[in-house]
Amino acid sequence: MRSIRPKTIAATLALLLLAAGCGSDGEDAAATVQGFPKTLVLGAVPAENSTDLRAGYDPLIKLLEKETGAKVELSQATDYAGVVEGMIAGKVDLAFLGPFAYVIATANGAKIQPLGAVIPAKGQPAGYRSYGLTKAGNSTVNSLADFKGRSVCFVDPGSTSGFLYPSAGLIEAGVITSSREKDLTAGLKPVYAGGHDASALAVKNGGCEAGFAMQSMVDTTLPGKGELKAEDLKKVWTSETIAGSLFVGRQDLGADQISRLTSLLTEKANADYLKGQGMCDGDCLLTDEDAWGVVAAKDADYAGVRQVCAVTKSDKCKS
Numbered sequence: 001m002r003s004i005r006p007k008t009i010a011a012t013l014a015l016l017l018l019a020a021g022c023g024s025d026g027e028d029a030a031a032t033v034q035g036f037p038k039t040l041v042l043g044a045v046p047a048e049n050s051t052d053l054r055a056g057y058d059p060l061i062k063l064l065e066k067e068t069g070a071k072v073e074l075s076q077a078t079d080y081a082g083v084v085e086g087m088i089a090g091k092v093d094l095a096f097l098g099p100f101a102y103v104i105a106t107a108n109g110a111k112i113q114p115l116g117a118v119i120p121a122k123g124q125p126a127g128y129r130s131y132g133l134t135k136a137g138n139s140t141v142n143s144l145a146d147f148k149g150r151s152v153c154f155v156d157p158g159s160t161s162g163f164l165y166p167s168a169g170l171i172e173a174g175v176i177t178s179s180r181e182k183d184l185t186a187g188l189k190p191v192y193a194g195g196h197d198a199s200a201l202a203v204k205n206g207g208c209e210a211g212f213a214m215q216s217m218v219d220t221t222l223p224g225k226g227e228l229k230a231e232d233l234k235k236v237w238t239s240e241t242i243a244g245s246l247f248v249g250r251q252d253l254g255a256d257q258i259s260r261l262t263s264l265l266t267e268k269a270n271a272d273y274l275k276g277q278g279m280c281d282g283d284c285l286l287t288d289e290d291a292w293g294v295v296a297a298k299d300a301d302y303a304g305v306r307q308v309c310a311v312t313k314s315d316k317c318k319s
Contacts (some may be wrong), residue, residue: 001160010087010176012059027274033068034067034068034070034202035237035254037070037093037253038069039070039072039075040070040071040073040093040094041072041092041093042072042092042094042096043075043083043096044077044080045079045080045082045096045101046058046076048193053074053287054074056285056287056288057286059219059280060286060287061171062204062274062279063093063269063277063279064264065252066262075092075301078098078194079158080158084101084104084110087110087248088105088110092250093253094247094249094250095247096162096287097248098158098307099243100158100160100164102305103305103306104158110161112250113249113262114246114247114301115246115247115248115249115262115297116294116295116297117243117245117247117293117296117301118244118246118286118287118291118293118295119294119295120216120289122289124292126301127241127242127244128214129161129239130160130173130185130212130213130214130242131212131213131214131215131239132169132210132211133234134146134203134233135203135206135211135233135234136231136233136236141234141235143236144169144170144172144173144175144237145174145175147170148174148187149187149188149189150189151189151209151210152210152212153191153202153207153212154193154211154212155193155196155212156192157192159177160242161196161212161213161214161242162196162214164305164308164314166212166239167184167312168308168312176188178313179312179314180314180315191207191208194209196217197213197217197222199212200218200222200228201222204228204233204283210256212237215238220250221290222257242304243304243305244297244301245287245291249261266295269286269293270293271292273282296316
């Protein structure tokens with residue numbers, strides 16, 4: 001598991017400590033009038049390799065700072081390992097996690113509480129899907145079974161739609177027996193692209209014969225940037241609906257603060273409210289998943305992700 005390897009833990013946690021100024025411990029933890037630490041560290045991982053997260057998080061940061069009285073520092077990690085380890089170490093106060101990263105965090109001792117899951121549009125439920133892809137015109141790949149022995153792009157070993165659910169699909173198709181590295185490499189040639197954009201584009205450009213990426217990256221984000229056309233890729237697999245990516249908070253912020261953050265995110269962290277308050281312009285989409293807003297979420301919502309963990313026999317899901 002990349003998030004449990006000592007060298008990776010040390011490197012990613014060191015970056016978080018530097019970026020976050022050692023989090024909200026010590027003198028920096030003096031409370032605001034609203035009862036929050038004077039500095040709140042928000043950890044996140046970009047869905048795209050080249051993304052500067054600040055633009056997607058600016059409206060949310062403005063909202064949090066106004067409502068909590070705290071200075072919110074965005075800590076951009078290179079992968080989910082950094083955010084998970086930062087939360088376990090108490091150096092990250094709030095985080096935006098994919099469902100798999102949330103399950104990994106709770107399995108490895110992070111005392112965190114769901115604050116809300118993102119939704120793509122007003123009135124829609126939380127959740128999204130993963131796509132199995134190959135280059136358009138590739139007549140030799142028509143299902144996941146055809147991924148066997150080929151170079152296959154995944155996003156990151158801690159990615160839900162870019163690794164966990166695809167692994168379950170590959171097991172069902174008889175390509176691999178588990179998501180453990182030795183079993184993965186026995187069935188195909190894995191390539192970790194590092195971002196959903198990089199995975200999809202590698203398939204388009206021939207860097208991988210097949211690959212996986214989240215639905216919104218293929219259908220909306222990359223086409224919106226002019227980097228991908230509908231006719232560039234062929235979709236050969238679609239996952240079941242995956243529980244939505246979510247915001248979490250460290251439980252030791254306090255029960256009252258967690259409750260207030262939950263209410264704040266689910267009631268005000270949406271495009272309509274933020275535009276009305278002048279905190280953003282245009283589409284006003286949140287995070288780099290282009291979310292409209294946030295709805296209530298609870299730990300039980302991620303039971304399906306834990307079941308997929310069991311199916312894939314992933315070491316990442318174990319404490």
